Amino acid sequence: MKAVRYTRYGPPEVLGIHQVDRPVPRADEVLVEVRATTVTSAETLMRQGRPWWGRLIIGFTRPRRKWRRLGLELAGTVAAVGANVRRFAPGDEVFGFTGFGVGACAQYICLPETASVQHKPTGVDFEQAAAAVDGASTALYFLRDLARVRRGQHVLVNGASGSIGTYAVQLAEYFGAEVTAVCSARNADLVRELGADWVIDYQKEDFTDHHNTYDVIFDTVTACSFNRCRRALTSHGCYLPTTGLTNWLLAAATALRGGRTVKAGMSVHKREALLFLKDLIESDRLRIVVDRNYPMDRIVDAHRYVGLGHKVGNVTVTIAH
Known part of the structure; x- marks a missing residue:
């Protein structure tokens, strides 16, 4: 073969x-x-x-x-x-x-x-x-199993037009959340069709500079960091990175401290x-x-x-x- x-x-x-x-x-x-x-x-x-x-x-x-x-x-x-x-x-x-x-x-x-x-x-x-x-099951694992996204929450998906991101937008909307998608302008119409309520063009704006805060920031491309995202999270919001050894350590530390947290994991099964x-x-x-x-x-x-x-x-x- x-x-x-x-x-x-x-x-x-x-x-x-x-x-x-x-x-x-x-x-x-x-x-x-x-x-x-x-x-x-x-x-x-x-x-x-x-x-x-x-x-x-x-x-x-x-x-x-x-x-x-x-x-x-x-x-x-x-x-x-x-x-x-x-x-x-x-x-x-x-x-x-x-x-x-x-x-x-x-x-x-x-x-x-x-x-x-x-x-x-x-x-x-x-x-x-x-x-x-993989993209769909990874998005499901982070949003449903780690963050426990529910109706009325505000979820931001960074990298919304990628393999994980396109599913994350749809699943967050399915679970009843208000969804903000971060992607390039050329993919804005696509992510809106998938269920995004708001779209931020990362080439023109930094979502962490906005006055909005989010219950969940799902960084599907790990292009940001918890440090930068803290100010964009609600007082008990969580940052979901898909990769990074440092983020695993931050997940343990923030879980003990409470408040804004990092939730990291790996979906294999x-x-x-x-x-x-x-x-x-x-x-x-x-x-x-x-x-x-x-x-x-x-x-x-x-x-x-x-x-x-x-x-x-x-x-x-x-x-x-």
Whole structure:
């Protein structure tokens, strides 16, 4: 089978399509014929060996063998199941998240039956389904599980036109919050269509300089900091960063102190979230935004585009068979 691999850190050109053995599912595993995956900003950083502390896991001078694969989100068809699998059967259309296993940018992948995989939402194609996994489930985790957003609150989403941000705007609106979106002017109409009540053009204004205060500031691109956002938070507001070791320390410190807090975390187990999102998609309550689609043999171009930092929503990759 064909799979995307890289053996050294560097620009998109370090990626290549290799012929590798097709995996065989164990008793508790599902073999998925991958039809679509995505390219995330996180993967472009992994490919470069960034941030530096991430090399403690991936490899110091070059990626360890396990981490030479890419692809976190997937949609496809179950090709075979192990003897003990009960949740899925051959022919089932599924979508899901590989977690720390990566490797979805390939024609086939084996995943445990207990992995973050659910039956694909009806009414969407494989590319859309793959794009409805990590960004949407991450937004759900931060807004519902960490911040506990509820009706009447005021939520600001920084990076509102990105993969996490487009879902965050919709989910905050779904939970009944008043939503302020921060993005460039060219994406203002899009985020309004997704449910934003107010839009701030970050190229012209600094939302922390406004007189408005927010119950939740969701920094989906971690382009700001708790220090800067404190003045824009209500007295018991919370700042939600998606990355940063310092923010984990701040989360512990502010939890003890009370008042304005940082809430940091990581959403890896997504099975329940995917079921929740599947229901929203099938009831037309969640829109999937896809910026561009590339075939797998143009994976270098896909990484180059995502690396520019200007994608709107998601970038998907079609896996041909």
